Amino acid sequence: MTRVSLSRLDGERVLVIDDGAETVIALTELPAYVRAREADASASPRWVWDDTARWYPPLLAAGVRVARCQDLRLCHHLLRRAPAVDGRLLDGSESTHWDRLGPAAAPTHPTLFSADDTAEHLRADLEDARQLGAIAGSTDPARLGLLVAAESAGALVAAEMTYTGVPWRSEVHERLLTDLLGPRPPRGGRPQLLDQLVAEVRAAFDAPTLNPDSRPDVLAALRRSGIEVADIRASTLREVDHPAIEPMLRYKKLAHLFQTNGWAWVDEWVSGGRFRPSYQPAGSTTGRWSSNGGGALSFPAQVRSAAVADDGWVLVVGDVAQLEPRVLAGMSQDRALARAARGADLYQGMVDDGAVATRQDAKLGLLGAMYGATSGESGRMVAGLTRRYPAAFGLVEEAARAGERGQVVRTLLGRGSPALGGTWDESPDAPPTDLEDQDRRRRSYGRFTRNFVVQGTGAEWALCWIADLRNRLWRLGDGGPVDARPHLVLFLHDEVVVHAPAALADEVAAAMTSAAASAGALLFRELDVDFPLTISVVRSYAEAGKPGT
Template sequence: MTRVSLSRLPGDRVLVVEGDGQRELPMTDLASYVGEREADEPRWVWDDTVRWYPSLLAAGVRVQRCHDLRLGHQLLRRAPAVDAQLLVGDQSTHWDRLGPSVPSDPALFSIDDTAEHLRTDLEDARQLAAVAASSDAPKLGLLLAAESAGALVAVEMTYAGLPWRTDVHERLLTDLLGPRPPRGARPQKLEALVAEVRGAFDAPGLNPDSRPDLLAALRRAGLEATDTRKSSLRALKHPGIAPLLRYKQLAHLFQTNGWAWTDEWVKGDRFRPAYQPAGSTTGRWSSNGGGALSFPAIVRPAAVADDGWMLVVADVAQLEPRVLAGMSGDRALARSARGADLYQGMVDDGAVASRTDAKLGLLGAMYGATSGESGRMVPGLTRRYPDAFGLVEEAARAGERGQVVRTLLGRGSPALGEAWERDPDDPPPDADSQARYRRAYGRFTRNFVVQGTGAEWALCWIADLRNRLWRLGDSGPLDARPHLVFFLHDEVVIHTPAALADLVAAEAAEAAATAAGLLFRDLTIDFPLNISTVRSYADAGKPGAAIEA
């Protein structure tokens, strides 16, 4: 496959290296050059997708594949199967330090002090060599390709944006909170709730946002409260609790997804969050802006397809338990995973009495629950599904011994002490806190292998889906084709011309099967999707909504 690396040079020029040949271009010619070369389907190699791809998209150029060296470097440096020494060389310390770049950074295409003239071809050669020399080359190769495809998806989704009806959003806010208040003030309905809470607790100056204030008021009312969490408050009996809970819910909406949020994140009928592929150590994405990955259900009614378009919403049912079945090769769990409901499958196989028990037991095993209803289910299920439960148990023990663990495709966990930088002035931790810390790390490694492999499955899914959607759109312009507009760990939203919605839904399911084949080739694991075709995101998942419109 043709591999073309792009490096930025001073004076807004680009160095293009391909095999033994190289040439220079002015930055202004880049989009047309890339557009023409796309016919050869090359893999574009660049330092950071966010630094190159947005301007190409803006020029109407879509790229089929790339290799994101920043993500690759980060991944390979920590991959247990890779000899990290092979990544050392000219400028490699710079690659070590390279953090994510911010899409809104105005310095995007100007050469500045922080963006040295990195020779991407040199780093590319090191990464290729490091993969080739590893004991896990095919899997790492797949992981790098998926990671880079994810980086393309992330930029494309920011570019496209989630279709957003500001009028619907504001009507929703006004209904729940009252009219938009002046800066710094509470909306009417929140203020009314505060008054109600103050009255109920006979605390005229109470600030419900202040924990000490609130605890004092609760105690004065004779309630035993040690924290102000929703779940704790719900257990208390007092006339002030209901308005307090209502206040907390609505205040959260006002603060995180209220008018200020719209002002900042919604432009031109689109919500455009910035995604950060592999932003979490497990390989899951994070987002830095707009709280895209904690996008609350309460505002989803405002995500509405354009006229003549629809949203196809697809999520995987029980992604992580299915991934666990696949990576552990647990045939019993794989059998229970046949069909749309894995937990029900466990009941039907006679492993547990109820669906609730199945869910509690599996989640307990994946998160490391040691007590409670969840922890109690684990021993029985371990006998039933020894390979699956054994895998997470072994990952936990490895963590407690201080060893790193890896995902199916070879992403390594951070080391035990990595996030634990002690102040040298502090006394050394005693044996108890060391043991506590090791157990916590064990819970982390236990979850890491499943969450991380789940993220890999999802990357393969969206990478394949992205290509399928592109082919489906045939030859239309970029913004007239079906495209991904949202991705949330195990769920995607596709904005599509209404006429293509059924085809889009079918492609989403096909892509899921492709991802399963890529990761677990010899073992058949079902990854059934819940798919809805809807006008508004809020209608996804509701029975009957799929046919509507």
């Protein structure tokens, strides 16, 4: 496959290296150039650029879709941490800039050039050569090659989802807010219902100036009532018997809605009938996505009824049942667990297999193994299931032991965990001060590495799923740009939402299922692992069903 690298130059110009031939074109000429190259079905190129979030939005705005790319920023950071790669092969001209290069912020108006500094004029062809050399010289080039391709495809999906947006009815959202909170307050003020709840809390505590958002204020008020608690989390407050607790819990829930998805959120993130969040592929250490803005990965159930398909269109929602346990079966090549995973409910499959007495036992044991439960009911179940599924349970146990020894671990395709003492999910900011603290950190890191291998491989499966689904959806269309065909509008780790013409709903559902099977076959070639989906065809996202957990 031909690789075409694009590098930014001064003066709104682009250096294009296409099959070894160098050309400099004006920025304004780029969409036409890309469109022409994409139209050649016999030689569809792989576009090589520094950051998909910088290059792809203006192409989409011009009605141009690309089939493949290499996101050098994402892949550079991935390869830097991959245990199978000799990091010295990534060193060279501009490599320190690549090390520091962060994700592009979502622009208000798509543009290619934002700042005229060195980082804006990196040579894509030189970095591409280093990355290809690092992969070829690694101990596992086939898997790493698949990983960087999937990571780059995910970046294309993210850019397209921001461009198309989630269909969103602002009037529905604002009506929901009014029903739950009262009329829209002046800027900086609280909604009417929140003010009423604050008054109830203050009256119940006999504290006229209490701030319900202040931990010291609430703890002091509880202490004056003879109640000692360690924090003011909702789970803690539910255990407290005091007349202020009920309005306090209602306040906390509604205040969270107001702060995260209130009127200000609608003003900032919804335009033209679309919610357009800013995604960050590989935003977490495991490769899972995060959001740079808009909270697309966590908007609450209260406002989901505002996500409504266009007239004549539907939302097709696909949710994978028990993704990570199925991934564990595949990556460990545990045939007994894979057999239990056939069908819609893996936990019930373990019961039918005779491994445990109840579904709850199966869930406790399997989740306990992946998250490091060593005591109580989960710990007891882990011990018994280890004998039944030695390959699967042995894999996560070895990952935990490696972490406790201070070693990095890797996912199935080769993403490496951050090192002990670096930036990882459970690592305290302060360095260890004594042997006891050091032991505690190693045990904590072991719990992290135990789950990292499974969660990270689950993220790889999901990337392969959406990459394949993206292409299947494109082929379902009768022509036109991305948003005129069935297209992905939301991706939540193990769930996708597709906006599609109602007449194509069944074909979209079939494409989701086929893409899930293809992703499993791609990653776990030697073992057939089921990835069943719960699929809902709905007008509003709030109507979508959920699979068993």
